[in-house]
Each structure stands twice: as structure tokens, then as C-alpha cells.
Amino acid sequence: MKTTRYLLAIAALGFAASTANAQDAGRLEVKTVVQKEAEVVSNDGSKSVELVAADAVVPGEEVIYTVTYTNVSDEPTDSIVISNPIPAQLTYVYGSAFGPGTTITFSVDGGQTFGSPETLVVVDGGIERAATTEDFTNIRWEVQNPLLVGQRGFARFRARLN
Numbered sequence: 318m319k320t321t322r323y324l325l326a327i328a329a330l331g332f333a334a335s336t337a338n339a340q341d342a343g344r345l346e347v348k349t350v351v352q353k354e355a356e357v358v359s360n361d362g363s364k365s366v367e368l369v370a371a372d373a374v375v376p377g378e379e380v381i382y383t384v385t386y387t388n389v390s391d392e393p394t395d396s397i398v399i400s401n402p403i404p405a406q407l408t409y410v411y412g413s414a415f416g417p418g419t420t421i422t423f424s425v426d427g428g429q430t431f432g433s434p435e436t437l438v439v440v441d442g443g444i445e446r447a448a449t450t451e452d453f454t455n456i457r458w459e460v461q462n463p464l465l466v467g468q469r470g471f472a473r474f475r476a477r478l479n
Contacts, residue, residue: 343390344388344389344390344394345386345387345388345389345390345394345397345464346386346387346389347384347385347386347399348384348385348386349382349383349384349385349401350370350382350383350385351370351371351380351381351382352368352369352370352371352380352381352383353368353369353371353374353378353379353380353381354366354367354368354369354379354381355367355368355369357369368381374478375478376478376479377477377478378477378478379410379475379476379477379478380407380475380476380477380478381473381474381475382401382473382474382475382476383471383472383473384399384401384458384471384472384473385469385470385471386399386464386469386470386471386472387467387468387469387470388464388465388466388467388468388469389467390466391466392466393463393464393465393466394463394464395460395462395463395464397459397460397464397470398457398458398459398460399416399419399457399458399460399472400428400455400456400457400458401455401456401457401472401474402427402428402454402455403453403454403455403456403476404476406478406479407476407477407478407479408450408451408453408476408477408479409423409450409453409456409474409475409476410450410474410475410476410477411434411450413473413474413475413476414456414458414472414473414474415472415473415474416458416460416470416471416472416473417470417471418460418461418462418470419458419459419460419461419470419472420458420459420461421456421457421458421459421472422456422457422459423437423448423453423455423456423457424437424453424454424455424456424457425437425438425439425448425452425453425454426454427454427455428454428455428457431455431457434448434450434453435447437452437453439452456472456474458472
């Protein structure tokens, strides 16, 4: 029963979590899916690993968030910033954030400020220390080039269920 509760929280946060900056409101279509890797056996007995819907996730298992964004306007759009919170029951997997043509930064304060992992600090018990992936609350992708009409981009990261 606990697994189902976690999964519902992941799905609720994951599918609606990503946002684009206000400048591009109405110009971008943004979708988020949450998947996991699963071994699939074909009819001939060969095995492969595929991404499947994260219908059931247990503690310690990784999920993969994929955010797609499409320019649905009639002109190119620039200054695109995609921001995705990391649900509290998940821990970001170090080095897994990816997005072609983007600059990726992280937050440890709920998305108020962002920086590279090595620059982030938190105050723990009154003592300042370097942030770890357990402290990350948000990921941000800044798209470096204009997105042409109809063009699509994507961003991805992994997180482990606590």
C-alpha cells in the first residue's frame, strides 16, 4: 500500500510539475512524463531495457522524468526556461540531468535561487555546508537557442524514491 501512495504522489507532481517562463506562456506546450527502466523479454527470448510507465515504484527504485516542450506559436521563441521541482519523496541522481542546448542549474531553496551543484550551500544545524543531491529541490534548464516554429526540445533527469 505504501508503494501506491508514493506513486500517486509522484504522478500528481510529475505530470503537472514542469513550467515554462511567463514570457513564453501560450507559446510553448510543456509535458512531463515519469517512467522507469524495465527489462523486457521478446518472443525470441532476447532481453532489452526499455522505458515504461512508472505504474509501480518501490523505495530505492529510480524514476526518469522527461520534460518535452514544443513551440506551438507562429513565430520563433527564445529565453525559454524550464523549471521542475523534485518531489520531497525523491532524491535527484547526481549527473543525470540532461537537455541538449541547455544550461542546467539546481536549487536547494524551493526554486528561489539556482546555481551549479558545486556552488550550492545549505545551513544544517546552524552550520553552513556544501549541498548534496538530497538537498536539491528544483532543476532548471535554460535553453540557449531560439526554438523555431513547431520545433521541440526535451530535458530529462533521474530521481530515486526514498
